Amino acid sequence: MAPVTWRMSVATTLRHAGCVFAEDEAQLLIEAATSPDHLDYMVDQRVRGRPLEHILGWVDFCGSRMVVEPGVFVPRRRTEFLVRQAAKFAPPGGVVVDLCCGSGAIGAALSDLLGSCELYAADIDPAAVGCARKNVEPRGGRVFQGDLYDALPRQLRGRVDVVLANAPYVPTGSIGMMPPEARFHEPMMALDGGTDGLDVQRRVARHAAEWLLPGGCLLIETSEDQASETARIMEAGGLGARVLVDKELDATLVLGTAPAPGGNP
Structure with a gap:
């Protein structure tokens, strides 16, 4: 899939799972993915309710990326x-x-x-x-x-x-x-x-x-x-x-x- 198609597909999946900011989360997951399989894994984790920050490994806090494990x-x-x-x-x-x-x-x-x-x-x-x-x-x-x-x-x-x-x-x-x-x-x-x-x-x-x-x-x-x-x-x-x-x-x-x-x- 092309990047735009990926974003639309991931956003739709996240939206159906109840993620309020599905489009923004989709973009972050796509940027963090090292491969299509890695993206699928991260999306699955998010659908299962794992916090986005734990999946990405960081949180944007006061303008800085802070490690969150x-x-x-x-x-x-x-x-x-x-x-x-x-x-x-x-x-x-x-x-x-x-x-x-x-x-x-x-x-x-x-x-x-x-x-x-x-x-x-x-x-x-x-x-x-x-x-x-x-x-x-x-x-x-x-x-x-x-x-x-x-x-x-x-x-x-x-x-x-x-x-x-x-x-x-x-x-x-x-x-x-x-x-x-x-x-x-x-x-x-x-x-x-x-x-x-x-x-x-x-x-x-x-x-x-x-x-x-x-x-x-x-x-x-x-x-x-x-x-x-x-x-x-x-x-x-x-x-x-x-x-x-x-x-x-x-x-x-x-x-x-x-x-x-x-x-x-």
């Missing part, structure tokens, strides 16, 4: 809001920590926006850590495996400018309503935030002030419905908190600020 959480476009807000508070060359880093795309994208930073990322999932190293280490950062702050070098305590956390925030009872490609192909630990969705956020906020330098910031992605409770959690951890929203991206985050010397958060 099978079994690793796929960064959502709404999370670009978290990165761009963080860039307003992280000084060039500052110390940045990306907790629950998944693919490492958030910290890597922030490093790109800043030009440079002292970047550290951590995740408890070994598959995520392996993937994150491919995005973070080429930018001069370091990736650690472990549970939140326990994974980080002790010498970072009290000198971090910005902590980023796209921690899991889907309530356990709502997991079944997520799209199948998330439920079946992304790690449950990256989705399930406990009964109210905020279990991991509580743990991140509880210890953030110990790691941030005075005036440093914690940014946590959350949902519109959860935002007020996320803010309360930050305040309970000694941080000033305010909710930031981007309606266009359907993105909500809470910004927490550590107290400045002799002042309030």
